[in-house]
Amino acid sequence: MENNYICELEQIVNPENVITSFEERLTYSYDSTRLEYMPDVVVRVKNAEQISQIMKLANEYKIPVTPRGAATGLSGGCLAVEGGILLVMVDMNRIIDINPVDLLITVEAGVITEKVSKAVEHLNLFYPPDPGSMKSSTIGGNIAENAGGLRGLKYGVTKDYVNSIEAVLPTGEIVTMGANTVKAVTGYNLADLMCGSEGTLSIITRATLGLLPIPPDRVSILAFFKDMTDAAKTVRDIVAGGVITATLEIVDNVTINAIEDFLKIGLDRTVGAMLLIEVDGQKGAIEAEADIVIRTCKSNSVLSVRQAKSVQERDKLWEARRAALSSLSRIRPSTILEDATVPRSRMVELVNAINEIAKKYQMMIGTFGHAGDGNLHPTILTDLRIAEEAKKTEKAIEEIFKATIALGGTLSGEHGIGITKAQYLKLEISKPVYNLMKNIKSVFDPNNILNPGKMKCTWDI
Amino acid sequence: MENNYICELEQIVNPENVITSFEERLTYSYDSTRLEYMPDVVVRVKNAEQISQIMKLANEYKIPVTPRGAATGLSGGCLAVEGGILLVMVDMNRIIDINPVDLLITVEAGVITEKVSKAVEHLNLFYPPDPGSMKSSTIGGNIAENAGGLRGLKYGVTKDYVNSIEAVLPTGEIVTMGANTVKAVTGYNLADLMCGSEGTLSIITRATLGLLPIPPDRVSILAFFKDMTDAAKTVRDIVAGGVITATLEIVDNVTINAIEDFLKIGLDRTVGAMLLIEVDGQKGAIEAEADIVIRTCKSNSVLSVRQAKSVQERDKLWEARRAALSSLSRIRPSTILEDATVPRSRMVELVNAINEIAKKYQMMIGTFGHAGDGNLHPTILTDLRIAEEAKKTEKAIEEIFKATIALGGTLSGEHGIGITKAQYLKLEISKPVYNLMKNIKSVFDPNNILNPGKMKCTWDI
Numbered sequence: 001m002e003n004n005y006i007c008e009l010e011q012i013v014n015p016e017n018v019i020t021s022f023e024e025r026l027t028y029s030y031d032s033t034r035l036e037y038m039p040d041v042v043v044r045v046k047n048a049e050q051i052s053q054i055m056k057l058a059n060e061y062k063i064p065v066t067p068r069g070a071a072t073g074l075s076g077g078c079l080a081v082e083g084g085i086l087l088v089m090v091d092m093n094r095i096i097d098i099n100p101v102d103l104l105i106t107v108e109a110g111v112i113t114e115k116v117s118k119a120v121e122h123l124n125l126f127y128p129p130d131p132g133s134m135k136s137s138t139i140g141g142n143i144a145e146n147a148g149g150l151r152g153l154k155y156g157v158t159k160d161y162v163n164s165i166e167a168v169l170p171t172g173e174i175v176t177m178g179a180n181t182v183k184a185v186t187g188y189n190l191a192d193l194m195c196g197s198e199g200t201l202s203i204i205t206r207a208t209l210g211l212l213p214i215p216p217d218r219v220s221i222l223a224f225f226k227d228m229t230d231a232a233k234t235v236r237d238i239v240a241g242g243v244i245t246a247t248l249e250i251v252d253n254v255t256i257n258a259i260e261d262f263l264k265i266g267l268d269r270t271v272g273a274m275l276l277i278e279v280d281g282q283k284g285a286i287e288a289e290a291d292i293v294i295r296t297c298k299s300n301s302v303l304s305v306r307q308a309k310s311v312q313e314r315d316k317l318w319e320a321r322r323a324a325l326s327s328l329s330r331i332r333p334s335t336i337l338e339d340a341t342v343p344r345s346r347m348v349e350l351v352n353a354i355n356e357i358a359k360k361y362q363m364m365i366g367t368f369g370h371a372g373d374g375n376l377h378p379t380i381l382t383d384l385r386i387a388e389e390a391k392k393t394e395k396a397i398e399e400i401f402k403a404t405i406a407l408g409g410t411l412s413g414e415h416g417i418g419i420t421k422a423q424y425l426k427l428e429i430s431k432p433v434y435n436l437m438k439n440i441k442s443v444f445d446p447n448n449i450l451n452p453g454k455m456k457c458t459w460d461i
Numbered sequence: 462m463e464n465n466y467i468c469e470l471e472q473i474v475n476p477e478n479v480i481t482s483f484e485e486r487l488t489y490s491y492d493s494t495r496l497e498y499m500p501d502v503v504v505r506v507k508n509a510e511q512i513s514q515i516m517k518l519a520n521e522y523k524i525p526v527t528p529r530g531a532a533t534g535l536s537g538g539c540l541a542v543e544g545g546i547l548l549v550m551v552d553m554n555r556i557i558d559i560n561p562v563d564l565l566i567t568v569e570a571g572v573i574t575e576k577v578s579k580a581v582e583h584l585n586l587f588y589p590p591d592p593g594s595m596k597s598s599t600i601g602g603n604i605a606e607n608a609g610g611l612r613g614l615k616y617g618v619t620k621d622y623v624n625s626i627e628a629v630l631p632t633g634e635i636v637t638m639g640a641n642t643v644k645a646v647t648g649y650n651l652a653d654l655m656c657g658s659e660g661t662l663s664i665i666t667r668a669t670l671g672l673l674p675i676p677p678d679r680v681s682i683l684a685f686f687k688d689m690t691d692a693a694k695t696v697r698d699i700v701a702g703g704v705i706t707a708t709l710e711i712v713d714n715v716t717i718n719a720i721e722d723f724l725k726i727g728l729d730r731t732v733g734a735m736l737l738i739e740v741d742g743q744k745g746a747i748e749a750e751a752d753i754v755i756r757t758c759k760s761n762s763v764l765s766v767r768q769a770k771s772v773q774e775r776d777k778l779w780e781a782r783r784a785a786l787s788s789l790s791r792i793r794p795s796t797i798l799e800d801a802t803v804p805r806s807r808m809v810e811l812v813n814a815i816n817e818i819a820k821k822y823q824m825m826i827g828t829f830g831h832a833g834d835g836n837l838h839p840t841i842l843t844d845l846r847i848a849e850e851a852k853k854t855e856k857a858i859e860e861i862f863k864a865t866i867a868l869g870g871t872l873s874g875e876h877g878i879g880i881t882k883a884q885y886l887k888l889e890i891s892k893p894v895y896n897l898m899k900n901i902k903s904v905f906d907p908n909n910i911l912n913p914g915k916m917k918c919t920w921d922i
Contacts, residue, residue: 284745
């Protein structure tokens with residue numbers, strides 16, 4: 001039977017797109033979580049029709065199918081945890097249509113996020129969601145995970161820019177969900193249900209995304225504080241003061257030192273925290289906003305605060321921020337990036353809780369993140385090969401999530417649940433809601449063959 | 462058995478909140494569609510616990526339950542089309558919490574939309590969604606219908622401001638969906654699925670909504686054109702020119718005359734169309750934007766264009782726009798307000814199609830709406846008591862919707878499907894997607910007792 005289905009796959013996509021060798025499959029066995037699950041066969045697809053045929057075949061033989069974009073995900077969404085077919089989407093990378101009057105772009109799922117903005121730059125337009133992985137992540141993966149990014153506070157997340165989706169249902173039908181109008185309320189809001197469904201409800205093949213005019217100007221501000229508490233208070237006060245900044249990023253001392261080790265750009269290694277703030281908009285308006293930001297920093301005992309003086313300096317600052325994770329990951333063999341998110345007003349408490357947990361377990365935790373969104377990335381630097389370290393890490397993670405939930409927060413702001421956070425799901429999701437989720441999954445995927453084993457609550461395990 | 466359940470209802474909510482008299486039930490038998498369906502019993506509820514008990518009872522006896530806010534809906538969402546229990550939500554009207562740091566407000570479902578903004582005005586905050594009925598509609602109804610409004614282009618619709626929802630499931634469980642953080646991707650996006658579900662999936666009892674700082678300044682511009690085509694072209698060019706206006710409303714000659722008959726504010730009765738435009742933001746920025754708007758009007762053969770000179774004049778203009786529907790409804794015995802929405806780039810074609818249809822059937826159609834969103838409200842003025850007129854009306858409506866879909870549009874931008882548009886659903890929704898909708902409905906409501914008979918596709922009838 002197994003040979004049968006490989007032959008049938010070769011008929012659907014041609015033999016050169018069906019990969020069965022151990023070595024090649026190995027390269028498709030991991031994602032950015034560094035966990036590994038080996039697929040039985042890797043299939044590179046080119047269009048929705050092929051995927052439709054594969055899903056019909058997979059239902060017939062009850063073979064798991066897992067779609068995979070660029071594998072930049074941080075919760076294991078594209079890992080073939082139950083083996084079966086790994087569907088590689090990256091060849092579906094065409095930009096289908098650009099519509100500047102309706103501020104829309106239609107792309108295939110495998111288009112790289114950054115290329116969407118690049119494709120409309122000459123029209124003075126941009127695609128706002130900017131996940132940290134935007135240089136390599138794909139739009140299909142971004143939609144599946146409802147990816148966030150640095151500009152979330154002012155511009156929202158992926159779902160806020162998804163107008164319509166073409167997708168293949170687990171049962172093989174090719175469907176369209178949503179509408180390409182500014183407003184649409186015809187039928188249930190299924191396009192938004194796909195956003196953040198982690199590739200478990202349908203295989204997204206194409207999307208029509210919203211665009212915005214590029215703001216005429218922007219100003220970046222860099223501020224140093226003696227500790228994370230002062231920085232977090234400043235964040236709270238900036239937003240409460242009526243300024244919705246484009247980005248409002250926080251970086252702690254551990255992370256500042258890691259970045260400085262890596263990039264050597266002259267950051268002050270002694271400060272407790274740094275805020276990187278950008279306001280954008282019309283020229284006069286953003287200068288007024290920058291003034292408010294600087295005044296708010298000063299009223300929270302800022303050590304120093306200044307505006308980037310040139311485009312070069314501004315770009316260097318943002319490069320430093322984007323290097324936070326890769327800088328931290330050089331320190332110890334294992335880097336566990338978490339995604340705790342609380343209401344902005346509770347961020348000081350979350351920062352304190354993380355510090356307490358680091359002290360308690362004597363662990364190194366670097367914290368950075370989207371402070372304006374209350375979305376922190378406490379990053380545990382450890383060595384999971386050492387049993388004791390692994391055990392401590394697990395305990396620390398659980399405590400961070402318990403603190404997050406106790407502060408009215410959520411397990412994941414933008415990375416998803418997948419397999420890495422599934423065991424904590426029951427801290428946040430009540431049993432009736434989890435049952436709704438399971439039953440909705442069955443509606444879409446009666447044989448449970450699409451991306452099985454994800455978001456599994458421990459009640460079920 | 463029937464008496465039994467009335468007695469049990471009286472035990473749950475006290476006898477004075479159970480209404481069975483014909484006269485009183487009659488006042489709950491209609492909504493703003495002016496269709497009438499008589500409920501068997503009307504129950505005024507005060508909290509989620511009562512609703513939970515009622516839903517358990519209703520499942521036991523298989524009695525339909527229809528939730529009702531202020532009954533301002535335009536698609537029949539709160540009509541008890543299969544009789545049973547009508548659940549009146551307006552006593553659940555408390556503002557529970559205002560959180561200016563997190564820009565959030567928590568309200569019960571029966572709170573009137575306008576009161577949300579009024580409650581936070583002193584904090585210099587506002588709740589952006591502003592449906593035409595905001596002075597009387599409730600937040601619960603707004604969420605159920607995913608209500609739009611005049612500010613949709615720049616500020617989005619109701620779903621863009623719903624952080625979390627407390628709801629009673631049709632099976633009686635009280636649950637929370639969503640999270641009160643800026644970003645959240647824990648589990649399926651059920652809060653957004655509730656938005657626009659037309660009260661068929663759960664009974665919304667409480668919601669935490671997002672707020673924004675009030676823009677420091679705004680400018681209103683009034684422009685007259687010889688015809689709707691010139692006005693629609695102007696709309697297209699304003700947005701394509703990079704200005705995202707707060708509102709961009711279009712009003713045709715029929716509607717201008719109706720408003721003038723009603724309000725006598727000195728509008729020019731001879732012009733073919735009028736645009737009412739508002740830009741908001743920082744002072745310097747909006748003046749620059751207003752300049753672009755005025756220049757764009759001039760390059761599209763505007764007859765006259767001017768800025769409102771005072772707050773009084775500005776308020777008078779918007780009062781005129783908000784009076785469009787009530788002004789039109791004075792002309793003929795029956796007013797059929799439609800909700801056709803197309804991509805902005807196709808609006809000129811939709812306007813032309815509506816004019817053709819009006820000519821073909823010799824009907825009076827007044828058209829106004831949210832031009833920036835491509836969301837028009839062609840309003841048929843007719844007399845449905847005359848059989849021939851009713852027949853013509855039905856044909857005209859069907860042709861309007863067919864034209865809308867042919868232009869890449871959607872049946873409803875903001876009013877919903879309910880019962881008034883259910884017969885056209887199959888023009889837009891494919892059978893596999895409709896089957897998903899039906900099966901999702903069964904997941905939430907296995908006995909099909911919550912608001913039955915809505916969004917029913919004609920395949921099923």
